[in-house]
Amino acid sequence: MQDEYGIREIQSIPTSKSAKGKGIAQEHKRGKTIGTMFMPRTTSGGQPSIKRILQGKEAKEKVDLAVAKWMIDTSILFNSANFAYYQTMFDAACSFGAGYKAPNFYDLRGYLLKKMLNMLRTLLIAFIQLGKKPDALLWQMDGLINKGEL
Numbered sequence: 001m002q003d004e005y006g007i008r009e010i011q012s013i014p015t016s017k018s019a020k021g022k023g024i025a026q027e028h029k030r031g032k033t034i035g036t037m038f039m040p041r042t043t044s045g046g047q048p049s050i051k052r053i054l055q056g057k058e059a060k061e062k063v064d065l066a067v068a069k070w071m072i073d074t075s076i077l078f079n080s081a082n083f084a085y086y087q088t089m090f091d092a093a094c095s096f097g098a099g100y101k102a103p104n105f106y107d108l109r110g111y112l113l114k115k116m117l118n119m120l121r122t123l124l125i126a127f128i129q130l131g132k133k134p135d136a137l138l139w140q141m142d143g144l145i146n147k148g149e150l
Contacts, residue, residue, distance in 0.1 A: 071078060080086060093100050103112060 070076075071080070093102075
């Protein structure tokens with residue numbers, strides 16, 4: 001209904017559980033009502049539930065306990081958590097995804113050790129070639145770090 005000034009009445013918003021968030025979007029598409037400014041609760045990007053938050057905390061605690069158990073079992077000092085590559089290791093594993101399998105003993109002492117030695121050899125050769133140019137070495141090391149080679 002429109003009055004003499006061209007203002008029309010806004011229809012009521014459905015409140016039943018089955019229509020929550022659905023009727024608003026459909027009516028808005030037809031241009032009959034003003035759409036809501038808040039995201040419907042049924043979308044995946046809506047506010048997380050308390051259950052979901054607590055599950056996230058419990059899952060993080062489970063992972064933290066597994067890391068602590070491994071460090072205790074292998075006699076790795078807790079101070080190693082302060083080193084630069086500690087968080088980098090977890091970031092790389094998490095970016096791979098849930099199916100990541102850690103390298104075994106033979107991979108660590110074989111292929112991966114050789115790869116690290118080759119990287120170190122490359123760095124030492126660059127250091128020797130630069131001679132007395134420490135600024136140039138720092139720039140080169142910074143470039144290698146940014147590429148993820150160090």
